[in-house]
Amino acid sequence: xVQLVESGGGLVQPGGSLRLSCSASGFTFSSYAMHxxxxxxxxxxxxxxxxxxxxGSTYYADSVKGRFTIxxxxxxxxxxxxxxxxxxxxxxxxxxxxDRKAVAGHDAFDIWxxxxxxxxxx
Amino acid sequence: xxxxxxxxxxxxxxxxxxxxxCGGNNIGSKSVHWYQQKPGQAPVLVIYYDSDRPSGIPERxxxxxxxxxxxxxxxxxxAGDEADYYCQVWDSSSDHCYVFGTGTKxxxx
Numbered sequence: 572x573v574q575l576v577e578s579g580g581g582l583v584q585p586g587g588s589l590r591l592s593c594s595a596s597g598f599t600f601s602s603y604a605m606h607x608x609x610x611x612x613x614x615x616x617x618x619x620x621x622x623x624x625x626x627g628s629t630y631y632a633d634s635v636k637g638r639f640t641i642x643x644x645x646x647x648x649x650x651x652x653x654x655x656x657x658x659x660x661x662x663x664x665x666x667x668x669x670d671r672k673a674v675a676g677h678d679a680f681d682i683w684x685x686x687x688x689x690x691x692x693x
Numbered sequence: 694x695x696x697x698x699x700x701x702x703x704x705x706x707x708x709x710x711x712x713x714x715c716g717g718n719n720i721g722s723k724s725v726h727w728y729q730q731k732p733g734q735a736p737v738l739v740i741y742y743d744s745d746r747p748s749g750i751p752e753r754x755x756x757x758x759x760x761x762x763x764x765x766x767x768x769x770x771x772a773g774d775e776a777d778y779y780c781q782v783w784d785s786s787s788d789h790c791y792v793f794g795t796g797t798k799x800x801x802x
Contacts (some may be wrong), residue, residue, distance in 0.1 A: 606791075616728070616736065616779050618791035632790075666735060677783040679726035679741035686735055 573597035573682050575667045580687030587657050587691070593650040593667030593684060601625070601645035604670035606680060607652050609663035609689075619665070620652065624673035635661075657691045664688050695784040697794035704800045711767040713797045715780030718761060723782045725763040727756060731776045739778075740765060767799070775801045 579591040591607070607619040620641040621630040629641050640653040650667055669682035698716040705711040715725060725743050728736040738747050740756040743763065753768045767774055780794035 608793075615796040616730075616781075616793040618793065621791070671741070677724045677785070679738055679781070680728075680736075681738050681741070681747060683735040683737070 573669075575669060575682060575684035577665065577667045577684045577687035580665065580689045582690045582692065583657055584693050585658060585691055588653070588655040589657065589689060591652040591654065591665055591667075591687060591689070593652075595648045595650065595667075595669070598669070598682075600643075600648040602673055604673055604675040605641075605643060605650045606668040606670060606675070607641060607650075608666045608668050608680070608683075609661075610666070610686075611660075611663040614663075617663070621670075621675035622650070623675055628675065630675060654689070657689075659691050662689060662691050694787060694790065695782070695792050697780055697782065697792055699778075699780060699794040699797045701795070702798045702800065704802055705767075705770045706802045707770055707772060709770055711770050711774070711799055713765040713767075713778050713780075713799065715763040715765070715794045716761055717763075717782065717792075720761055720763050720782065721759045723758075723784075725756065725758050726781045727754075727765045728779045728781065729774075729776045730779065736779065770799075770801055772801050775799055 574596045576594045606621045622641045638656045642651045664686040666686045667684040668680040671678040727740040729739045730736040743758040744756040755766045778797045784790040
């Protein structure tokens with residue numbers, strides 16, 4: 572069964588840091604681009620970041636550029652999102668998402684994890 | 694930045710047809726994907742590349758895209774189709790900018 576399981580969410584103070592992890596199984600992780608998408612409580616979906624299959628290319632939404640870092644360890648089938656300088660507006664459920672292709676581009680997101688909640692509050 | 698506009702809500706009776714629009718400047722030149730999100734659950738891909746269906750998605754779900762509007766059509770609507778629906782494109786004019794629509798809540802009467 573194809574599965575993505577996120578972990579690492581929690582409560583963090585403004586200005587703090589957090590690292591999210593996403594463990595993948597049921598498919599050849601190293602063959603696909605991966606993404607993070609978030610959803611604030613009661614709001615719509617917002618794209619956060621993408622990484623190509625070999626980790627050589629990364630992309631970020633303007634709202635997180637310079638504060639978040641996406642990475643992957645293909646030997647461990649794991650995707651990461653290092654978040655720093657967190658703000659209240661970063662409060663959201665963070666979804667780990669699989670791309671249909673190796674290179675992040677115009678293709679769709681075909682597998683989503685169940686998400687992990689990040690709350691930024693003092 | 695590229696903007697995708699969806700109606701906030703659509704109501705439909707069981708057995709009827711629901712049409713959800715996604716408006717964007719010359720969206721017909723882009724590939725549009727649609728996601729269904731039920732309460733408390735992660736989104737699920739229901740249509741990709743304007744009109745293709747992933748395996749396991751009923752034929753009742755179809756899509757089209759032309760001009761400034763893409764449309765997701767749900768035929769013979771069932772109670773289980775009640776959910777939020779989001780369109781999505783990749784805006785190649787920005788630096789790998791993925792854009793989601795504002796979302797449409799489909800209510801089955």
